[in-house]
Amino acid sequence: RRALPAALGRALRGRAVGPGRRAVSTSWCPVGAAFDAKQQQQQQPREGRETGLFGVPELSCPAGFQEAQDKALQESEQLVQKACSTPPGPETVLLFDQLSDSLCRVADLADFVKIAHPDFAFREAAEEACRNIGTVVEKLNTDVELCQSLRRLLADEIVMSSLDPETRRVAELFMFDFEISGIHLDEEKRKKAVNLNVRILDLCNEFLTGTHLPNKIDKHVLPEYIRYNFTAEGNYLQVAGLHADCPDDLVREAAYKIFLYPNAEQLSRLEELLASRNSLAQLVGYDTFAHRALQGTMAKNPETVRQFLEKLSDQLSKRTQKDFEMMTKMKMKLNPQNSKLMPWDHPYYSGVLRAERYNIDPGLYCPFFSLGSCMEGLNSLFSQLLGISLYAEQTQRGEVWSEDVRKLAVVHETEGLLGYIYCDFFQRPDKPHQDCHFTVRGGRLRENGEYQLPVVVLMLSLPHSTRGTPTLLTPGMMENLFHEMGHAMHSMLGRTRYQHVTGTRCPTDFAEVPSILMEYFANDYRVVNQFARHYKTGQPLPKHMVSRLCESKKVCAAADMQLQVFYAALDQIYHGKHPLKKSTTEILKETQEKVYGLPYVPNTAWQLRFSHLVGYGAKYYSYLMSRAVASMVWKQCFAQDPFDRAMGERYRREMLAHGGGKEPILMVQGMLQKSPSVQDFVDALVSDLDQDFETFITDS
Numbered sequence: 001r002r003a004l005p006a007a008l009g010r011a012l013r014g015r016a017v018g019p020g021r022r023a024v025s026t027s028w029c030p031v032g033a034a035f036d037a038k039q040q041q042q043q044q045p046r047e048g049r050e051t052g053l054f055g056v057p058e059l060s061c062p063a064g065f066q067e068a069q070d071k072a073l074q075e076s077e078q079l080v081q082k083a084c085s086t087p088p089g090p091e092t093v094l095l096f097d098q099l100s101d102s103l104c105r106v107a108d109l110a111d112f113v114k115i116a117h118p119d120f121a122f123r124e125a126a127e128e129a130c131r132n133i134g135t136v137v138e139k140l141n142t143d144v145e146l147c148q149s150l151r152r153l154l155a156d157e158i159v160m161s162s163l164d165p166e167t168r169r170v171a172e173l174f175m176f177d178f179e180i181s182g183i184h185l186d187e188e189k190r191k192k193a194v195n196l197n198v199r200i201l202d203l204c205n206e207f208l209t210g211t212h213l214p215n216k217i218d219k220h221v222l223p224e225y226i227r228y229n230f231t232a233e234g235n236y237l238q239v240a241g242l243h244a245d246c247p248d249d250l251v252r253e254a255a256y257k258i259f260l261y262p263n264a265e266q267l268s269r270l271e272e273l274l275a276s277r278n279s280l281a282q283l284v285g286y287d288t289f290a291h292r293a294l295q296g297t298m299a300k301n302p303e304t305v306r307q308f309l310e311k312l313s314d315q316l317s318k319r320t321q322k323d324f325e326m327m328t329k330m331k332m333k334l335n336p337q338n339s340k341l342m343p344w345d346h347p348y349y350s351g352v353l354r355a356e357r358y359n360i361d362p363g364l365y366c367p368f369f370s371l372g373s374c375m376e377g378l379n380s381l382f383s384q385l386l387g388i389s390l391y392a393e394q395t396q397r398g399e400v401w402s403e404d405v406r407k408l409a410v411v412h413e414t415e416g417l418l419g420y421i422y423c424d425f426f427q428r429p430d431k432p433h434q435d436c437h438f439t440v441r442g443g444r445l446r447e448n449g450e451y452q453l454p455v456v457v458l459m460l461s462l463p464h465s466t467r468g469t470p471t472l473l474t475p476g477m478m479e480n481l482f483h484e485m486g487h488a489m490h491s492m493l494g495r496t497r498y499q500h501v502t503g504t505r506c507p508t509d510f511a512e513v514p515s516i517l518m519e520y521f522a523n524d525y526r527v528v529n530q531f532a533r534h535y536k537t538g539q540p541l542p543k544h545m546v547s548r549l550c551e552s553k554k555v556c557a558a559a560d561m562q563l564q565v566f567y568a569a570l571d572q573i574y575h576g577k578h579p580l581k582k583s584t585t586e587i588l589k590e591t592q593e594k595v596y597g598l599p600y601v602p603n604t605a606w607q608l609r610f611s612h613l614v615g616y617g618a619k620y621y622s623y624l625m626s627r628a629v630a631s632m633v634w635k636q637c638f639a640q641d642p643f644d645r646a647m648g649e650r651y652r653r654e655m656l657a658h659g660g661g662k663e664p665i666l667m668v669q670g671m672l673q674k675s676p677s678v679q680d681f682v683d684a685l686v687s688d689l690d691q692d693f694e695t696f697i698t699d700s
Helices: 038-042 065-086 090-116 122-139 144-155 156-161 165-180 188-213 224-229 249-260 264-284 288-291 302-334 346-358 362-368 371-385 475-493 513-522 542-552 558-576 585-598 622-638 647-655 666-673 679-686 693-699
Strands: 027-031 214-217 231-234 235-237 388-393 406-412 414-427 436-441 456-464
Touching: 027 144, 027 214, 065 090, 065 122, 090 122, 090 144, 090 165, 090 436, 090 456, 122 188, 144 156, 144 165, 165 371, 188 264, 214 249, 214 406, 224 249, 235 249, 249 679, 264 288, 264 585, 288 302, 288 436, 302 346, 302 622, 302 679, 346 542, 346 558, 362 475, 371 388, 371 475, 371 647, 388 414, 414 475, 436 475, 456 475, 475 513, 475 647, 513 622, 622 647, 622 666, 622 679, 647 666
Parallel strands: 414 456
Antiparallel strands: 027 388, 214 235, 231 235, 388 406, 406 414, 436 456
16 A cells, blocks of 8 residues: 655554543453354444444545545644644654644545545545545645754754653654655755655556556457456456466466566556656655655664575575476476476475375364454463453444454553454455555544553455354464454554554564564464354364474475565566666566576566555565564564563563664664674574474375
């Protein structure tokens, strides 16, 4: 999802408004019961006066977005005037945060509604609100007087020294956001920066749309016996994906070559997007867009990222080669006429090898992973580790956008209600097929001393229950649920004073750490054994099945990781020094063959489907670095006892509580009690590939 490039935009990344803090509710019920088959079919909204989305009264109808927007803009005007006339002090930072919050209360809610609401009128009204708030933010970005009020504070050494570390950091982050938008430039260059920002946003939206569009081909080009795999449209066949799991080599080859065939318009968009990003970065004083994007992250600069990727690639090299050799042998066994390993073979044959070695059938696991049981498992884990319980709360009429959305209250054993999680878990027409977390409203300390409770949405694409059968999750779905709930707990427990840095509003290469850490819990038998029960018999999931599942994920894992290194390296080159020495396709070919190892396929342009270039431009490495940190935290702090309450409290105190209000590397140091090096990151990732000796012997 795109973020508005704003001095206030660090916080403008998908959050919104919800009900205020409440006492313990009599309408709460156990979380597992809210997701069983009977509850899914029979839940009725609470009686009483109708409210609006997330409890915002104005949003009972699409036109309410205009009303909410007008209120926010009126409030923001007053806050701007107040900020410009207030003497330097902590009040300045509070006013900036209030200004950010007043805009986020509409923009972030709208950011979610525009993609998730089933009613087109709501989506259209939300899209319009996003555009209007974005326009206002662009003006604030170039408001010299507003920036000067913050600059006066930062220049006052006496006042700055009296501020607590979090307030100082938030003040610096606001100024950083001003500067990367060109506030320090003369008027002509500021206008150029604004125009570039607007153009980049348009290009991002256009490029993102293009990454998903199908390609079509005359059906007579393909052999008749494989045509049924694709959608027919008259004399044409539509190819909308790579068909990576199809057992027919020719189908995968055809899908790869057709779906990735270069589109001239999409290529032009990408070239203009990369050039515009570079121009903007250089205009505001950075060597490259990567230097601008990595400011404030764990990695800090492109040089560190390059070192990390090169070291990781070197240590993966022999393992990756071995994986490719195994895949080649398997392909030769199944298809002797064409045994050369190609890019469309990797996902399929790695899956075949996993199935052959460990005989993992997801269908054997699903009966043990009912959605209700998984939610109870999360509840049990959070209770033991953090003293937190999840309760289902009945919603008011109009509060949710679909009748199968569930609302969870997050309650601490001594601190009380911490916030709300809206669970939009089930498939429906036109719903995006993606698992993601939206911070709909950030937490902050209000002026009256009360804490503004965070509100988030978790969006999955799970099947509905059927008559007599609850929703059953595959192991992958269960792991994704744990992953997204890791983001949600970060939002609930990142209880900062300022909403600008609350919860997941932190650097990208740190934001994925809590979610990936939850994957380690999801793959630990001691955790799984607490909730995995057959929905009919109550039989626990056998330990050997969990062990085999975990070990199966290590089959060809080096090659899988090498592919991620390739994507990250390509992303860095595209956002590095401009003008690029070669075309984006030539760079793709060169990088693929050097870093990944499988040959480039002529007349393909995979980069035109690389949707992460929009939201993760110059930051795709974040997945790998976050996984390295999560691995270190797991092994050092939780592997011995995943329910260790003291370690859970340390995790909350050192890593979750600060949101983005503390430098990420300092949070990692606080948790690990040491400062990890690039080599430590690499070693952590590579050690995860090692096979468990006990499971290996058992299977042998």
